[in-house]
Amino acid sequence: DAGVIQSPRHEVTEMGQEVTLRCKPISGHNSLFWYRQTMMRGLELLIYFNNNVPIDDSGMPEDRFSAKMPNASFSTLKIQPSEPRDSAVYFCASTTSGAGGIQYFGAGTRLSVL
Amino acid sequence: QKEVEQNSGPLSVPEGAIASLNCTYSDRGSQSFFWYRQYSGKSPELIMSIYSNGDKEDGRFTAQLNKASQYVSLLIRDSQPSDSATYLCAVHSGTYKYIFGTGTRLKVLA
Numbered sequence: 684d685a686g687v688i689q690s691p692r693h694e695v696t697e698m699g700q701e702v703t704l705r706c707k708p709i710s711g712h713n714s715l716f717w718y719r720q721t722m723m724r725g726l727e728l729l730i731y732f733n734n735n736v737p738i739d740d741s742g743m744p745e746d747r748f749s750a751k752m753p754n755a756s757f758s759t760l761k762i763q764p765s766e767p768r769d770s771a772v773y774f775c776a777s778t779t780s781g782a783g784g785i786q787y788f789g790a791g792t793r794l795s796v797l
Numbered sequence: 798q799k800e801v802e803q804n805s806g807p808l809s810v811p812e813g814a815i816a817s818l819n820c821t822y823s824d825r826g827s828q829s830f831f832w833y834r835q836y837s838g839k840s841p842e843l844i845m846s847i848y849s850n851g852d853k854e855d856g857r858f859t860a861q862l863n864k865a866s867q868y869v870s871l872l873i874r875d876s877q878p879s880d881s882a883t884y885l886c887a888v889h890s891g892t893y894k895y896i897f898g899t900g901t902r903l904k905v906l907a
Contacts, residue, residue: 714893725899726841726885738893774840784829784889788840 687789689775695795701763704792707756708777716786717750717760718774726774732758744769765796800824801888803898811906816873818901820886823867829889830862832871835900836882844884845871876905 688707696702708715717729730740732752740750747766752758762769772793776786802821810816818832829848833841845860847853847869853860859872869888873880883900890896 716895726897728894731893733893784895785831785843785846786887786895788842791840 687775687777687787689773689789689792691792692790693793693795695797696765697797698766699764700796701761702765702769702794702796704760704773704775704794706758706760706775706789708758708775709787710756712777712779712787713755714778714780715752715758716776716778717758718776720772720774720791729760729773762794765794767796770794770796800896801886801898803884803886803901805899806902807904808901809904809906810876812876812878814876816876816880816903816905818871818873818884818886818903820869820871820888820898821867822869822886822888822896824888824890824896825864825867827864827867827888827890830860830869831887831889831895832858832860832869833885833887833897834882835885841885873903876903878905878907881905 690705713734715732718726720726729742730750731738735752750760772791774791775789778786800823831846832844834844835841847860847862857874861870881904883902885900886898888896
């Protein structure tokens with residue numbers, strides 16, 4: 684398996700622009716997580732999907748952030764409008780109940796909002 | 798009090814020594830515990846998982862869990878410069894939620 688695939692790897696945008704991050708989980712995994720990592724706050728859970736349904740989005744910073752999972756093999760995280768404080772590395776991770784709780788991370792998207 | 802606490806480091810050890818990384822957690826209902834290694838600019842990768850009290854060994858790595866003390870540790874024997882990275886402790890309570898510590902930066906000096 685190719686693992687969790689994220690795109691783009693790097694995104695540089697200007698404040699106010701819309702940003703869309705993409706994730707393809709490992710085939711057969713039914714749980715998907717979006718995290719944000721910064722030096723100050725570490726790895727923070729933004730939203731969790733189980734069987735394509737958002738279960739907990741309490742970590743989403745504000746209404747500017749939204750996430751969807753239209754099918755088992757694709758998820759998006761959208762920021763609109765983007766702000767400089769959104770600059771961070773965004774990771775997607777997936778797991779399944781048969782994986783002993785082990786999460787597998789994608790390579791991440793490094794977002795810079797100027 | 799943070800839910801998962803780690804010393805941020807850096808923890809510096811000479812090559813060949815034992816590196817000891819520690820993590821405490823607050824949720825007594827936690828059931829699964831993980832150590833992830835993260836190289837600079839890379840994503841976290843699983844090193845060890847542990848689910849019951851005691852020690853679990855895998856090559857040069859040993860994870861230790863003490864649920865009564867709410868403490869989990871990772872020992873790295875014969876540390877190598879390639880072990881230099883940030884080590885993240887993660888705790889899973891049995892629901893969907895995984896709580897990560899902020900990580901301990903390890904530097905192995907050649």
